[in-house]
Amino acid sequence: MSPQSRRPAHQLRRLGSQWHALALLTLIWVLLWGDLSWANVIAGAVIAVAVVTMFPLPAIDMHGTVRPWPAVVLGARFVADLFVASFEVAWKAIRPGPVPHGAIVAVRLRNPEDAYLTITAVMSSLVPGSLVVEARRSTGVVYLHVLDIDGSGGPEAVRRDTLALEERVLRAFASNTVLARCGLVPGDAGTALDAGSTPPSGRGEGDA
C-alpha cells in the first residue's frame, strides 16, 4: 500500500476504472437477495466498493473485443459439448466392463496470454473429456488428462479439439492483432474496427 494510493482522488479514479467489477458484485448481491429494490441495490453497491477496496486484485491484461457472433458460436458449441461430454463420462462410469484408459497430452496453445489461456483451460476442463493438470504460462503449453484416450481418438485428436476450442475463444474475444499473430484470419465481422488498437508486443511478459 503506497501512501499515494490512500489519497481519496486516486482511490476514486481506481474505483471508476473498476466499474465492471462493481456492477457485477452489485448484481450478485441483488440476485442473492432475490428482489430488485433500491435498498438492495444501494447495499450491494456499498459492499461492492468495500470488497474492491479491501481486496484489490491486479487488473486483467486483456485488450480484446467481444465479437457477438463468434461469442454465440462459442457458447452454443460449449453447451452442446457439455451435454455430450457429461453423458459420455456418466455412461463410461455406469456401463459394465473395464474402465477407460487415461493419458496425459501436451497441447501448445497459439496464444499464451493469461486471460485467453485461462478461458481455454477452464472450458476444456468442462468440455471435451479432458482435465487440465498443469499449465505453463511461459510457453503456453497445457497438459491435459484425458479420461479415455482411445475413445477420444488418440493424442492428435485431443490436440486438434483443444486448438479448435482455443480458436473459438480467440475469435470471440481476441483483438485482430492477436488473431493475425496466431495465424487466424480475422473473421468477416469487424475487420476494420480496431486494427492496431493493441500493440503487437502484447506479450513477452509471460515468464513467471
Place this chain on the structure above:
Amino acid sequence: MTHVDPGLWTTIADTVAAVFLLAGAFLTLGAGVGLLRFPSLLARMHTVTKPQVLGLILLLTALALRVRSWSAVGMLVLVVAFQLVTSPVAAHMVGRAGFRTGKVDPDDLRPNEFGEPD
C-alpha cells in the same frame, strides 16, 4: 409467466422439467458411480467436472421451470454460474496437487507427455 393461460404452457413446462429432472438425476448418479469405480485420482476428477456440473444445471433448470418465480431463477442462475467457474478450478487444483505429490501413478498414463521436452 405467472398469469399466462395455465393449460398448455404449464403442461409443457412440467414435462420439460420432468425430463430434465430425470436426466439430471442420471448424470448425478453417473458422477457418483464414477467416483467409486474409476481407478485413479485424475479419472475421478472427470466425474466432478462434467456429469456433476451438467446434472446440477439440469436439476436447477427443472426447478426453475417448476417454481416459476424470478427471484428463485436469479438465485439458481448464480449457483450455475459459480459451479461452472469453480468446479474446473477445484478439479485442477486437486489433480495438480495429486500429480505433484506422487499420488498419480505415471505408468497408468499412456501416453504420458508430461515432462517431455517442449
